[in-house]
Amino acid sequence: MQDQLQSLTILFTEFYYWVTIVFMFLIHVGFATYEIAVVRPKNMQRTLMKTFVIIPLVTITFFFFGWWIYNALPNGPGITGGLAEGAADTAAPWSPLMAPNLSDRINGVFWAAFLLFSWTAAAIVSGALLERVRTGAFLIIGTLVGSVLWIIDAAWGWHPEGWMVQVMGYHDAYASGVIHALAGGATLGVLIVLGPRIGKFGKRGEVRDIKPHNVWLACVGLFLIFTGFWGFYVACNIPMLDVGTGGQVYFSATNIYLMPTTLSGITLNFLMSFSGGILAAYVVSRGDPFWTFSGGLAGVIATSAGNDLYHPIQSMLLAAIAVAIIFKLHFYVERRFKLDDVVGAVAVHGYAGVFGVVTAGFMLWGYPAAAPVAGTTAWFTTPEGWPAINPVGNTLGALIMFGLGFLPVYVVAKILNRFGLLRVPRAVELVGLDVHDHTSAYPYFHGRLDGNGLADEERALAEAMNDTATVPPGAPSLGALAREDMRR
């Protein structure tokens, strides 16, 4: 570090990313909380272990090869060039820069910020498969998604020199496609092979609602994910960079493509898209707590691709529209294709992510995507010759993201299934995944059959109220019900 300004910039950037990492841990506290709340008590401990153990597996594999993939593959390879020069010097597991080193202070925290994105990509797949997937199968699939697939598409569509950015003008500032569409596609790939839980669909094909065992805790988990999402958002930025041109010095925060934005602006957009998603979800789900909370998440995801540049009210409206669409689509797919997505991950992440990338292509049509790389020709350019954001590039990009998640994971799931390694035996699924080598998750809770007679009393009271609770013909129903309630 040569001078005070450079030293300050480097040390601030190091600390900035470190803070984002701590915040992003909360995403995974949230995932663990809501997944164990969603499952039935007989599956809680296995669910927790599955969700937790994927974290170290993605961590070590992201150290071994994930970070090298991001640094080595922006050109494809074979699309706009070969393997990127210097990737091994920076990111191979034997690089001296992948360890405490006084000559570099950014590589480790930047690696870790990307690692926390990797955890998120893997965790998104987890929730949909609950209550029947084998732990070992998920750990393989999660590692594939977290340390290989998403980071390939990050090299292509999130690296300032990635071929999708440079050629297609792909823009996805906060990972609608890079993380969410990809993970949603991967989730769909497994779900098709895995099949629904026993009892999810009746003999006539009717959909049964298997309730979370603790809706309140599930919503707290989603709240924690929102909190951690702040770390995710700011980790997608460079906090201080000289973006001045023509010799003018102009320091600004930038998006992941090194194009200027402001932390203030993304804060506005995060909160407005979050709110638009919640309000729409409350309406379309008629106040269902799980979907209302999930709507906030889907709203942010559906606008993340352009939340570096949108107006906050644009974010709010786009989020609301997306949430209405993905909510309907989730239940249509569930009914039509008998897809048992326990937490709605394909909808909240996959459909919302695709929506976000496609709409950003239209909304930001003509904006500069990134500084041009010499020797690369973009499909669409700005008047200054920079790659330009456009609907074609982003729509194709969304399909690439979703497909890059779907296809490889579908193939791996088929292979695991072929060897009987994807799904637990039917008897184990029926009796509960925790049954062997574990005790009950609630050993001191006896359930209603062993209760103190309260359930019987409630039932008797309800039966006694059957006649009196009837709304008289012609009476305003709300008033009648209110009067009925006052009799107690």
Add this chain to the structure above:
Amino acid sequence: MTGLDSFTNPQEIGALYPFAGTEVVLAIAGILLWLAWHVHQMRAENRENEAAVELYRKVGTARALGKDGTEWLPDETELTREAGTGNGAVRGETAGKVTGVTT
């Protein structure tokens, strides 16, 4: 000596960790351990599932389903004892739920 013996002239110091130069060996060891972990986990899970299925064959899946059918874990010790003495009372509706279930 394992690494550094002075922090004088920090601008000339690179790697801070001991045994610099062994990074490739460390990486290979780490990758092998990762792969071995997956193999171990898969085998353990296989054994666990096989043992559970064997127990349910012995005692009957209906009895293993326990109190409320799909909500609460059975007590494995109790199940085994019941199966051994032939003394296990299976709730009628629970047994009905799982008629025809095979593993």
